[in-house]
C-alpha cells in the first residue's frame with residue numbers, strides 16, 4: 001500500500017464512523033459544532049462565555065481534544081456542564097472513532113448542543129469529519145489577518161468563522177476588512193462573527209446563531 005492509499009483508507013474509515021455519529025446526533029436532535037483553530041486562539045474561552053450565556057436555557061456538553069492534560073474539560077466542568085477530555089497522546093486532531101468511543105464510555109446525558117473542541121491546530125483537524133452539523137473556525141486578532149488565505153482549507157470548510165479577542169484589536173495591526181474579504185472569498189455565504197470573551201462583544205450574536213441552528217435542525221427533523 002502506498003502512503004496515498006493508507007491516507008485514503010484512514011479517511012474512508014473515518015467517514016463511515018462520522019456517518020454513524022451523524023445518525024446518532026440526528027436521532028437525539030443534538031446540534032454538534034466542531035471548533036477548529038490554532039493553539040490558544042480562544043476556543044475554550046469562547047465555550048466558557050457560551051456556557052455562561054446559554055446553560056440556563058439549553059443542555060450543553062463538550063468533548064475536548066488535546067494532546068495532553070484535562071485542563072480544558074476541567075474549565076468547562078467548573079461551569080457545571082458535562083465535559084469529557086480525549087487525550088490524543090500526540091496526534092494533532094480528533095477522529096470520529098475517538099468521538100464515538102468517548103460517547104460510549106462517558107455518558108454526557110441528553111444534550112441540545114454538543115461542542116467538540118478539536119486539538120489546537122489549523123491544518124490536521126480539517127480533514128476529519130466528526131459527524132458535526134458544521135465546523136467553526138476561530139481566528140484570533142493576534143494571529144494576523146493573513147491567515148485565511150495561508151490556511152485556506154479550514155476557512156473554506158467552516159460554515160462559521162469567529163474572529164476572537166476583538167478587545168485586543170487596538171493593540172495589534174489586525175485588518176478586519178482584509179480578513180473578512182478572504183473568509184468570504186473562501187466560503188461564499190458563510191457567516192463571520194467578531195467576538196471577545198473578555199468584553200462579551202459578539203457573544204449574544206454567537207449564542208443567537210447556535211439557537212437558530214438548533215431550531216432549524218429540530219424543524220427539519222419534525
Ligand SMILES: Nc1nc2c(ncn2[C@@H]2O[C@H](COP(=O)(O)OP(=O)(O)OP(=O)(O)O)[C@@H](O)[C@H]2O)c(=O)[nH]1
Nearest residue numbers: 038039040041042043044045120164165196197198
Ligand atoms: N484578551 C483576550 N484574551 C483571550 C480571549 N479569549 C481567550 N483569551 C486568552 O487567550 C489564551 C488562550 O485561550 P484558550 O481559550 O485557552 O485558547 P484555546 O484555543 O482553547 O487553546 P488550546 O485549547 O490550547 O488550543 C488564554 O490566556 C485566554 O485568557 C479574548 O477574547 N480576549
Ligand SMILES: [Mg+2]
Nearest residue numbers: 043044072117
Ligand atoms: Mg482549549
